[in-house]
Amino acid sequence: MHDELLLEIVTPDRLAFSDVVEEVTLPGVEGEFGVLIGHVPFLSSIKVGELNYTKDNKKTYYLVGEGYAEVTGLKATVLVESIEEASSIAGEEAKEELEAAQARLALLSKDDPDFEKAKKALDIAETRLKIAEKS
Amino acid sequence: MGASLKDIKRQSVAVDKTRQITRAMNMVAASKLKAAQAKMENFRPYANKLMEVFGSLAARVVSTTNPLLAVRDPQRIRVIVMTSDRGLCGGFNTNVVKEVEKFSRIKKAEGKDVSIIAVGKKGRDFFKKKLPITGTHVDQLNRFDISLASRVADDVVPSFINEEYDELYLCYNEFRSVASQKPVLMRLLPAASLDSAEGEEFEAVADYVYEPSEEELLAHIVPMYLRVLIYRGLLETSAGEHGARMVAMDNATSSCEDMLQSLTQKFNRARQAAITAELMDIVGGTEALAAKG
16 A cells, blocks of 8 residues: 655645655644554644654654644645754754854743843753754 | 037936936846736645634634624724835835825824834835824845734734733725725724624535534634734735835836937037037138138
């Protein structure tokens, strides 16, 4: 049996990806989840994190922004505000960014209104580096 | 004989230079418009999909706890005004500004407070002394992506939740065609739960399993929905600005051409008059000589 799932990734700028894949793993707000063909109709929000899909036994990694995914039996539509392919992230740069984010957070007290924002930026930088290292 | 030949020549050179500039601006606007339209085109699938899901969720979930859907007595109103940063685009900015002014006059007559969030320099400059401005985003429209919409949303969402104001509106020029932009004014917050008539068509979409719960998902999607509406406003504003500028510059170019034509005519007439006068002199001179001899 060689049924495949149609994966579509849409961002505000373009249709970023559209192809049949064997499996896709998405960063849901309640944890990572995988989708294969024949999945029950499913709607989930997505947080900033790693998306990967398997095609021809090869995994490709992406960093995606906030959004949601809609899954029907044959198709997975992913709407995210941004997307970056792992291979296009420069490891060095990501590391520098992470350090900068850590430094910024260290300067802020917990009650600072910017604290949450800085923490979020740090999380993103961490995820970004992790993904960069996978490619 | 009126203006001298030299004066006319100088004037027509100046008009010609203006024409070159307006024509160049017209072409720049045309290419920017093309890019802006492509951006709008690319955004459509995302926006449509999100609206669909928002619609189907809003129709199902009767949320009373979501702070962005909270309906309060609208005493304090905030309006996001989207204009261009630069002028020379006809009535483009005036239309939006007038619409907002009319709206604020009506609301003020009802005893309500109106404040402004200005996107684009022209709107900010206009309202600077007229209404309180609580946020500005200028010099951004030249290059922007969805993150600008996020920044605008960051300006308005926390303060709505903190009840600093009760209703949020958005006003921008809708891009109908190159030659036509129409100001639209719509309410953003509290986010409208679609009425039941519209909801019905969504009912049939599919029976989804929701993760997290429908209500939490809605809470997640409302801010996204807001950003989509703001981003759409930005895109329409940017396309509209270039369209309006294109038309304005096209008009300016043809006025220059008209002026050039009449100046050339004037120049030729003056030159002919000068030649005739000279000829008359010569003829007069030779006749005088002949009469002598």
